[in-house]
Amino acid sequence: MPKIVKNLTDKQIKSALNAHKNLEIKTLIKLADGKGLYFVIDKKGCSFWRFDYVRPISRKRNSISLGTYPEISLSEARDKQVEYRKLLSQNIDPVVEKDRKKEQARFHLDNTFKLIAEEYRKTEELEPSTQKRNAFVWEKLYLSIGHIPISEITATQILDACRLYEKQGKTDSARRMRSKASQVFRYAIALGLCQFNIADQISGILKTGTKTHRAAITDAEQLGKLLRSIDHNFGRGEITVDYALKILPHVFVRPGELRSAKWDDIDFEKRLWVYTPAKTKNQTALQHIVPLSNQVFQLFKELYEITGGSDFCFVSMRNSSQVISDSTINKRLKMYGFENGETTGHGFRATARTLLDEVLKFPIERIEQQLAHQVRDMHGRAYNRTKYLDERVTMMQAWSNYLESLKSSCT
Incomplete structure (x- = not known):
C-alpha cells in the first residue's frame, strides 16, 4: 500500500525553520508535500522548493528547483508543481521547457x-x-x-x-x-x-502632407539679378564656395554631386564631367555625363589652379580633408539677398528645366536626360547615357550663353 503523504502547512514550515536554527549540528531537512513537491532547508539554513520527477524519455529520476522561500510561498510552489505535472503528462520535460523559456527570453532581449x-x-x-x-x-x-x-x-x-x-x-x-x-x-x-x-x-493611414517643391527662380529678370549678385560677391568669401556658386547654375546638377566632384572625373581634353550620381548608384550605377560649356570649362581650369592638388574640386579651405558643407550654398544665396523660399542650390535644376523648355525650346527628353532623370524612348527603353550627347553639348553651351545674356541685360 503506497505511503500517504500529508500536505504541508505554513505552520509546519515555520516550525521546521525554527528547529533548524536551534540545532547545534546543522543537517539537511526535507519535508514532503506530496506528488514530488518538497520543502528543503540545507545545512546553511537556506530554504527552497524542489520538485522530483521521472524524465519522460530516459525514465531517470530528476529534480528541479521551484524557487526560494519565502519569495515563493507554499501555494505558489503547488501551482508550479501542477504546471510541471501537466507538462509531464504531455511528455515534456520541465527542465527542457524551463531552458527553452530562458533561451526565448534571452532571444527576445537580443532582438529588440x-x-x-x-x-x-x-x-x-x-x-x-x-x-x-x-x-x-x-x-x-x-x-x-x-x-x-x-x-x-x-x-x-x-x-x-x-x-x-x-x-x-x-x-x-x-x-x-x-x-x-x-x-x-x-x-x-x-x-x-x-x-x-x-x-x-x-501605410495608408498616415496623412500625406502638402508637397512643396524646392524654391526656384523661373523669371528671367530675377535670374539675371541672382547671377549678377554671384559675380559681384565673387572673391569675398571662401573661394571654392564662390566657384561652386558660379558653376552650379550652368550645370544644374544636384548640389551634393557638385560638392563631391573629383578631378579624376573631369576630362579637360573632351570637356566632359563624368560621374555616377549617388542617388542612382545603388539602383542603376549608370554614369552621368555633363558637357562643359566654354564658360564652365574656363571656371574649372581656374579652380584647378587652386585645388588641383586635392582629390576633390570643391575642397574646404578650412579643412583640406573635407569638401564644402551641404548647407554652404544655400547660406551664401541668402547672404546675396535671396531669402529662404526665393531660391536654393537645388532650385537651379527646376530653373534650367523650365527655361530650357519654355524659352530656349529644347526637347524635354534631352533636358530630363541632362537632369540625370530616367528617360525612356517610345519603346519604353531607357536611353543610353551617351545617346544624343552631341545635342546635349549644344544645349549646355546655349544654356550658358543664355545665362551670360541675362547678366548683361539685367540693370
Whole structure:
C-alpha cells in the first residue's frame, strides 16, 4: 500500500525553520508535500522548493528547483508543481521547457527593434548627408519602440509613435518613420526573427502632407539679378564656395554631386564631367555625363589652379580633408539677398528645366536626360547615357550663353 503523504502547512514550515536554527549540528531537512513537491532547508539554513520527477524519455529520476522561500510561498510552489505535472503528462520535460523559456527570453532581449535596426543600418549604402537626415527618424523610433522585442511590436505602437509627429504637422517625418520601420521588419523577416511586416499595415493611414517643391527662380529678370549678385560677391568669401556658386547654375546638377566632384572625373581634353550620381548608384550605377560649356570649362581650369592638388574640386579651405558643407550654398544665396523660399542650390535644376523648355525650346527628353532623370524612348527603353550627347553639348553651351545674356541685360 503506497505511503500517504500529508500536505504541508505554513505552520509546519515555520516550525521546521525554527528547529533548524536551534540545532547545534546543522543537517539537511526535507519535508514532503506530496506528488514530488518538497520543502528543503540545507545545512546553511537556506530554504527552497524542489520538485522530483521521472524524465519522460530516459525514465531517470530528476529534480528541479521551484524557487526560494519565502519569495515563493507554499501555494505558489503547488501551482508550479501542477504546471510541471501537466507538462509531464504531455511528455515534456520541465527542465527542457524551463531552458527553452530562458533561451526565448534571452532571444527576445537580443532582438529588440533597436538592435535589429542597428544591424540593418550597417547594410545601407547611403551618402553621409542622407545618413545625417535619417538620424532624426531613427532616434524617434528608438525612443518609442527601440526597447521592444521586434516580434512583439504591434502596428498600433508604430502608428502611435508616428502620429506624435503627424499631430505636430511633421507629416513627412511621420511617413519616413513608418518607411524606416518597414525596412527593419523586412530585414528581420529575412533573418527569421519575426513573421509579419506590421509597419506596412499602417501605410495608408498616415496623412500625406502638402508637397512643396524646392524654391526656384523661373523669371528671367530675377535670374539675371541672382547671377549678377554671384559675380559681384565673387572673391569675398571662401573661394571654392564662390566657384561652386558660379558653376552650379550652368550645370544644374544636384548640389551634393557638385560638392563631391573629383578631378579624376573631369576630362579637360573632351570637356566632359563624368560621374555616377549617388542617388542612382545603388539602383542603376549608370554614369552621368555633363558637357562643359566654354564658360564652365574656363571656371574649372581656374579652380584647378587652386585645388588641383586635392582629390576633390570643391575642397574646404578650412579643412583640406573635407569638401564644402551641404548647407554652404544655400547660406551664401541668402547672404546675396535671396531669402529662404526665393531660391536654393537645388532650385537651379527646376530653373534650367523650365527655361530650357519654355524659352530656349529644347526637347524635354534631352533636358530630363541632362537632369540625370530616367528617360525612356517610345519603346519604353531607357536611353543610353551617351545617346544624343552631341545635342546635349549644344544645349549646355546655349544654356550658358543664355545665362551670360541675362547678366548683361539685367540693370
